[in-house]
Amino acid sequence: MTLFTLDVGQNTVHIFDADAKNGEGIFYPKLPEEDLLELNIPNLKRGDCLVIEDAHLRERVEGGRSVAHAFTYNQLIKLFDNALKLGITIKLFPQKKTPAARTLAGYDNSLKKKNSQFMEKYGISTDEADVRSIALFLKKNPEAFRRLKTFMPQKEEDYRKENEHVFEYIQEANEDINIARTQGYGFDDWYNFDDAPHRFIENQKYELCDRLMGDGIFNLDQDNEFTGEELMKSIGLSYKKRGTGLNKIDKVNRLYTLVSSILRSEPNEDVEDDSLKDLRLRGFPPNHKYYGKKMFPNWKFIKANYFALKPFHMKGGVAASNYKQHMRPALSNFEGKLLPLNITDEMYSEFKSERSKADRMMRQIWRVLYQMIVKDGLR
Numbered sequence: 001m002t003l004f005t006l007d008v009g010q011n012t013v014h015i016f017d018a019d020a021k022n023g024e025g026i027f028y029p030k031l032p033e034e035d036l037l038e039l040n041i042p043n044l045k046r047g048d049c050l051v052i053e054d055a056h057l058r059e060r061v062e063g064g065r066s067v068a069h070a071f072t073y074n075q076l077i078k079l080f081d082n083a084l085k086l087g088i089t090i091k092l093f094p095q096k097k098t099p100a101a102r103t104l105a106g107y108d109n110s111l112k113k114k115n116s117q118f119m120e121k122y123g124i125s126t127d128e129a130d131v132r133s134i135a136l137f138l139k140k141n142p143e144a145f146r147r148l149k150t151f152m153p154q155k156e157e158d159y160r161k162e163n164e165h166v167f168e169y170i171q172e173a174n175e176d177i178n179i180a181r182t183q184g185y186g187f188d189d190w191y192n193f194d195d196a197p198h199r200f201i202e203n204q205k206y207e208l209c210d211r212l213m214g215d216g217i218f219n220l221d222q223d224n225e226f227t228g229e230e231l232m233k234s235i236g237l238s239y240k241k242r243g244t245g246l247n248k249i250d251k252v253n254r255l256y257t258l259v260s261s262i263l264r265s266e267p268n269e270d271v272e273d274d275s276l277k278d279l280r281l282r283g284f285p286p287n288h289k290y291y292g293k294k295m296f297p298n299w300k301f302i303k304a305n306y307f308a309l310k311p312f313h314m315k316g317g318v319a320a321s322n323y324k325q326h327m328r329p330a331l332s333n334f335e336g337k338l339l340p341l342n343i344t345d346e347m348y349s350e351f352k353s354e355r356s357k358a359d360r361m362m363r364q365i366w367r368v369l370y371q372m373i374v375k376d377g378l379r
Contacts, residue, residue: 016128018135049090050089053095101133103338181253205249209228209239264278279373309324323362
């Protein structure tokens with residue numbers, strides 16, 4: 001299989017044959033879009049794979065805002081049919097990962113929209129840098145390649161209908177957390193603010209600490225990866241050195257964000273089941289067996305949409321920002337929020353390891369909160 005990476009812009013297609021010239025690659029700039037639709041690509045043969053950013057193979061609709069959507073639905077069908085007929089696999093790369101791929105390849109992201117300066121510095125265009133970066137990223141990360149979505153044409157209207165329940169879920173969480181954020185999450189005495197997550201933290205913080213330490217009803221395994229003190233510290237909880245009691249909660253946005261993934265600020269007015277009224281619920285897409293119902297989501301859904309921890313996540317909300325931009329970097333031993341330019345393979349491996357470690361710590365705390373709130377009904 002030969003890997004081809006592609007970029008689309010200004011009615012042209014830029015193609016990189018990643019395996020040509022013994023792996024050095026060949027770049028084909030500014031080919032007509034029709035060449036992609038017809039798969040008229042130099043050296044392309046049955047069994048090869050094309051990789052293109054996800055946004056470029058979304059339907060372009062009249063009046064649509066995204067210039068990244070390059071093709072009509074009929075054109076996408078044409079591309080799909082031709083790929084099927086010629087035995088070509090088309091995979092979708094999450095465009096939100098392209099800046100990271102660019103950095104890992106050694107290119108300065110601050111010059112992305114300054115092509116003349118970029119060419120002066122690197123001797124290639126930003127378009128060429130993008131397709132080379134994606135190819136290099138996928139060759140170095142086979143697992144990332146395996147996780148790529150396979151291209152399947154879809155009407156934009158259908159896409160929005162299928163994902164409307166996710167948009168609503170994220171928007172609802174944004175509204176709840178934004179209100180709390182502007183008023184200190186209920187922990188700033190200047191504001192007269194109180195809501196369900198704040199009340200839970202105030203009422204159950206000692207019970208939470210007991211459970212995180214393994215002394216409560218919900219005992220963690222003895223060979224747990226993290227100590228109770230580490231789990232407490234990660235969400236701003238600590239015991240006083242002298243006497244009994246807890247210190248003032250540090251960085252309240254961390255604990256509030258985790259609790260708010262389970263507990264809504266105020267009860268759901270449209271939910272009749274008393275056991276679900278206080279919880280952050282999800283809807284379902286059309287044709288799903290639970291369409292029209294609201295249910296508490298599983299961890300996979302919360303991880304992907306509330307915390308936006310998946311490659312093809314939609315625009316992350318406030319909760320995702322609180323975790324990915326603040327809590328996760330703080331829990332990591334890797335310095336800085338962003339990948340440094342010219343990062344080595346060893347450093348990147350360490351970065352991913354530290355990020356995964358932070359995610360496991362957050363997941364463990366979430367499990368305890370889930371047990372307390374959903375299973376034990378504590379408020």
